[in-house]
Amino acid sequence: MRQHDRDSSEAGVAAEALLAEAGHDRVAVLPVGAGVRHRRPEGAWDGIPWISTKFQSIRRWAVPDFSVEADAGLTMASLNAELAGRGQWLPAGTPDGGADTLGGLVSAGLSGVWAGGYGLIRDRILAMTVATPAFGVVRLGAPVVKNVAGYNLWRLYWATHGAFGLILTITWKLAPLPRAAATLECAGDGPGLAAAFAEARRWRSAANAWAALLLNLRGPRWTLAGVAHGGDAHVERLRRELGATVQPQGDLGAARAQGCPVAWQARLPLAGLPPFLEWIARSGAHGLAELQSGVVWGFRDSPDPQRLDEVAALARQHGGSFRSLSEPWPAPSVPAAEGDMWRRLKASVDPQGVLPALGGDAEGKR
Amino acid sequence: MALIDDLRRAAPRGQVRSEPALLRAYAQDGYTLAAVEPRAVVWPASAAEVAAVVRVLARHRVPLVARGGGTSLSGGATPVGGGVVVHLSRLNHILGVDTDAAIAEVEPGVVNAWVSQAAARRGYAYRPDPSSQQACTIGGNIGENAGGPHCLKYGVTLNHVLMADVVWADGHESRVGSLSGDGEGVDALALLVGSEGTLGLVTRAWVRLLPLAEADATVQAVFDTVEDASRTVSDVMAAGIVPAALEMMDQLAVSAVERGQFRVGYPADLGAVLLVEVDGLAEQVADEAAEVQAIAARHRVRSVRRAASPAERTLWWANRKTAFGAMGLISPDYYVQDGVIPRSRLPEALDAIGQVGRQRDIRIANVFHAGDGNLHPLLLYDGRDPKDVQRVQAAGHEVLDVCLALGGSVTGEHGIGVEKREDLAHQLTESEMAFQRAVKAAFDPLDLLNPGKIFLP
Numbered sequence: 035m036r037q038h039d040r041d042s043s044e045a046g047v048a049a050e051a052l053l054a055e056a057g058h059d060r061v062a063v064l065p066v067g068a069g070v071r072h073r074r075p076e077g078a079w080d081g082i083p084w085i086s087t088k089f090q091s092i093r094r095w096a097v098p099d100f101s102v103e104a105d106a107g108l109t110m111a112s113l114n115a116e117l118a119g120r121g122q123w124l125p126a127g128t129p130d131g132g133a134d135t136l137g138g139l140v141s142a143g144l145s146g147v148w149a150g151g152y153g154l155i156r157d158r159i160l161a162m163t164v165a166t167p168a169f170g171v172v173r174l175g176a177p178v179v180k181n182v183a184g185y186n187l188w189r190l191y192w193a194t195h196g197a198f199g200l201i202l203t204i205t206w207k208l209a210p211l212p213r214a215a216a217t218l219e220c221a222g223d224g225p226g227l228a229a230a231f232a233e234a235r236r237w238r239s240a241a242n243a244w245a246a247l248l249l250n251l252r253g254p255r256w257t258l259a260g261v262a263h264g265g266d267a268h269v270e271r272l273r274r275e276l277g278a279t280v281q282p283q284g285d286l287g288a289a290r291a292q293g294c295p296v297a298w299q300a301r302l303p304l305a306g307l308p309p310f311l312e313w314i315a316r317s318g319a320h321g322l323a324e325l326q327s328g329v330v331w332g333f334r335d336s337p338d339p340q341r342l343d344e345v346a347a348l349a350r351q352h353g354g355s356f357r358s359l360s361e362p363w364p365a366p367s368v369p370a371a372e373g374d375m376w377r378r379l380k381a382s383v384d385p386q387g388v389l390p391a392l393g394g395d396a397e398g399k400r
Numbered sequence: 401m402a403l404i405d406d407l408r409r410a411a412p413r414g415q416v417r418s419e420p421a422l423l424r425a426y427a428q429d430g431y432t433l434a435a436v437e438p439r440a441v442v443w444p445a446s447a448a449e450v451a452a453v454v455r456v457l458a459r460h461r462v463p464l465v466a467r468g469g470g471t472s473l474s475g476g477a478t479p480v481g482g483g484v485v486v487h488l489s490r491l492n493h494i495l496g497v498d499t500d501a502a503i504a505e506v507e508p509g510v511v512n513a514w515v516s517q518a519a520a521r522r523g524y525a526y527r528p529d530p531s532s533q534q535a536c537t538i539g540g541n542i543g544e545n546a547g548g549p550h551c552l553k554y555g556v557t558l559n560h561v562l563m564a565d566v567v568w569a570d571g572h573e574s575r576v577g578s579l580s581g582d583g584e585g586v587d588a589l590a591l592l593v594g595s596e597g598t599l600g601l602v603t604r605a606w607v608r609l610l611p612l613a614e615a616d617a618t619v620q621a622v623f624d625t626v627e628d629a630s631r632t633v634s635d636v637m638a639a640g641i642v643p644a645a646l647e648m649m650d651q652l653a654v655s656a657v658e659r660g661q662f663r664v665g666y667p668a669d670l671g672a673v674l675l676v677e678v679d680g681l682a683e684q685v686a687d688e689a690a691e692v693q694a695i696a697a698r699h700r701v702r703s704v705r706r707a708a709s710p711a712e713r714t715l716w717w718a719n720r721k722t723a724f725g726a727m728g729l730i731s732p733d734y735y736v737q738d739g740v741i742p743r744s745r746l747p748e749a750l751d752a753i754g755q756v757g758r759q760r761d762i763r764i765a766n767v768f769h770a771g772d773g774n775l776h777p778l779l780l781y782d783g784r785d786p787k788d789v790q791r792v793q794a795a796g797h798e799v800l801d802v803c804l805a806l807g808g809s810v811t812g813e814h815g816i817g818v819e820k821r822e823d824l825a826h827q828l829t830e831s832e833m834a835f836q837r838a839v840k841a842a843f844d845p846l847d848l849l850n851p852g853k854i855f856l857p
């Protein structure tokens with residue numbers, strides 16, 4: 035047995051003390067990040083907050099191994115600013131900026147604009163340190179890029195809003211910063227998105243690995259932006275073949291939602307994406323889709339932002355998932371067929387129920 | 401024989417057998433250091449029959465082991481807990497390949513290579529490619545969270561399975577995951593992948609396909625020393641190149657594989673050979689292949705070149721992928737280890753493993769996924785000599801201690817199975833083990849699914 039090298043860091047000690055106090059006093063613990071998204075769970079706020087932003091360091095950065103362990107309270111933007119100094123980055127982040135904490139991103143299950151070219155941020159998690167009521171501070175996973183030693187316990191913390199414990203640190207697999215980047219753009223007007231989809235197909239057949247391929251929808255107008263990471267020669271070839279405009283920087287160009295906060299995120303199977311986006315376009319909402327990964331965001335400046343239920347139902351109807359990012363967060367749903375198993379697991383991790391609860395079955399939520 | 405009769409009723413279109421000669425064949429998988437005969441072997445013919453079989457076994461309180469291709473190298477499919485083998489080889493249909501959705505829908509008994517071939521015909525790839533891909537199944541890949549050479553860039557099985565139909569320990573069924581790849585709420589699929597058949601049985605899976613890369617290039621670099629090859633690995637990664645695959649074989653491994661069916665003609669006195677594959681857009685591939693060659697040249701490479709044709713590339717990879725089996729050409733038996741280290745510790749790790757071999761007087765060949773830091777030392781021994789068997793097992797544990805001491809893990813892709821239960825208990829703290837056990841207890845409270853795996857009794 036490995037020496038029980040319990041996380042003796044300040045965060046670990048504080049988290050254990052907080053959980054112990056909550057257990058003793060029978061009060062709830064509420065994990066809080068930067069507060070840029072949800073502010074509290076559904077129902078009454080009555081408990082002790084765990085404020086992750088008190089801890090914002092990089093714990094260990096193995097530069098040659100492209101991995102970094104950082105506190106959950108560090109923001110995406112701060113981490114990437116630091117990593118850039120050594121030519122590395124974590125290709126993650128929602129279109130409205132990098133103010134999310136790393137722990138918040140994981141707990142809320144946020145996808146990034148680079149999901150198409152670099153994979154889901156979830157798949158870049160190598161390890162985590164978490165504080166649990168029953169098992170104390172534990173390390174899950176290992177700081178290596180491949181590891182199948184036991185169950186994938188760190189995945190319990192993806193999009194479950196702290197129901198299984200407080201995330202203290204996360205170890206990420208990093209990517210090298212691209213050597214060159216450029217954004218190609220073209221735009222068009224409705225009605226309908228047939229022309230946009232045809233153009234996107236043409237772009238995908240010109241290059242089947244865009245760092246991001248984004249369709250920005252705003253009323254009848256659409257913009258297609260392809261971010262190419264690579265060398266000048268290939269950007270030049272794409273520009274020639276596609277007849278698109280090249281934006282000087284490799285950022286998201288006009289597709290970036292300038293300062294506009296995200297209201298919701300959906301993930302659609304690729305086959306369900308076109309009808310879903312057609313609906314968004316018809317509704318006049320402001321949306322952004324990454325066409326290789328099926329991730330779609332809706333923005334708060336949509337003319338009619340009250341229709342979250344309708345958007346959620348539509349995403350699910352097309353086999354997708356939906357996360358509201360502007361409401362009190364819902365408890366993570368548990369399918370009825372798995373209810374007993376999850377309740378047993380939750381009870382063994384959190385016997386006194388001090389952590390955020392699991393929800394019930396969510397009809398059609400897969 | 402009430403149990404056998406009940407199983408026959410549960411799987412009327414399938415088969416149930418229990419003759420001793422047959423049971424002997426199912427006492428083992430690819431891990432040859434443990435063997436226990438099952439009570440019976442059942443071949444259900446449908447997902448419904450799998451569920452019915454599991455319900456019968458739950459009622460009789462008889463444990464079961466799911467079996468795919470039986471190629472597990474950690475004893476994952478060995479029925480050490482006794483009970484019945486549930487063989488999924490009759491659920492072997494590719495139910496659909498949808499390129500618009502970039503998804504293949506398959507039964508668990510489908511062989512890994514069939515999916516890749518079906519996808520490739522349509523311009524797509526199924527990326528997890530264990531070297532055993534001609535024999536191992538998608539169900540077994542899910543069970544072990546299998547990797548393979550091309551997982552360096554594209555990720556392991558966990559990153560490619562979207563959704564699955566599952567039969568749980570009491571025989572009830574549900575669908576886990578989501579076609580979108582990121583469902584809502586709790587995610588049982590993430591726990592199932594890599595659970596070695598201890599939480600549930602997968603009866604259907606939806607896996608993600610990726611478009612084939614526009615271009616690829618494989619570079620072969622032959623070195624006089626393992627150190628030079630290791631430094632090349634580090635520098636390739638440090639240069640910001642993310643190869644699709646980066647594999648290494650040392651001299652002993654090459655000497656074996658060059659006696660096999662797929663001979664490349666490597667010089668007998670080389671120290672190590674690297675295969676580096678880059679893929680992506682044509683211009684990027686050309687640049688990166690040239691850069692890999694230049695980096696190798698900085699580390700005293702003896703010869704370095706790109707595969708001149710697809711046939712040559714295929715030969716190089718066939719040679720690499722048959723390396724484990726080729727050990728049989730230079731030794732009566734071999735024991736494949738599987739450990740992971742941070743890639744930058746490669747030279748130290750290989751040195752320490754060499755020392756284990758010298759101290760235990762065991763020849764160790766190295767064939768591995770160098771880019772991932774995923775080592776596969778192959779320990780050569782003679783299984784007819786019990787002392788040799790003991791020595792090789794002890795050396796295997798020492799190799800894993802080396803990985804742990806360097807900050808790694810005791811398994812990168814072959815799983816814990818029966819082989820590494822002790823090593824897992826070294827890697828994790830007591831509390832971490834308790835958390836792992838809590839998952840097993842929550843999903844399979846009666847310990848009926850593949851008992852005796854992952855955890856020491």
Ligand SMILES: Cc1cc2nc3c(=O)[nH]c(=O)nc-3n(C[C@H](O)[C@H](O)[C@H](O)COP(=O)(O)OP(=O)(O)OC[C@H]3O[C@@H](n4cnc5c(N)ncnc54)[C@H](O)[C@@H]3O)c2cc1C
Pocket residue numbers: 429430465466467468469470471472473475476477488508529530531532535536537538539540541542543544545546547548549595596597598600601602603724725813814850
């Ligand atoms: C020559 C050789 C090379 C190899 N190379 C690699 C490699 O490069 N990368 C790698 O990762 N592995 C490799 N392996 C190991 C092995 O092939 C993999 O672990 C593979 O995934 C096992 O698949 P299988 O179908 O043979 O499964 P089995 O060995 O039959 O079973 C493996 C585990 O999965 C469980 N299981 C099987 N089917 C199901 C199901 N339907 N539902 C739930 N659980 C199930 C079993 O109970 C068992 O625990 C290699 C093995 C050999 C012999």
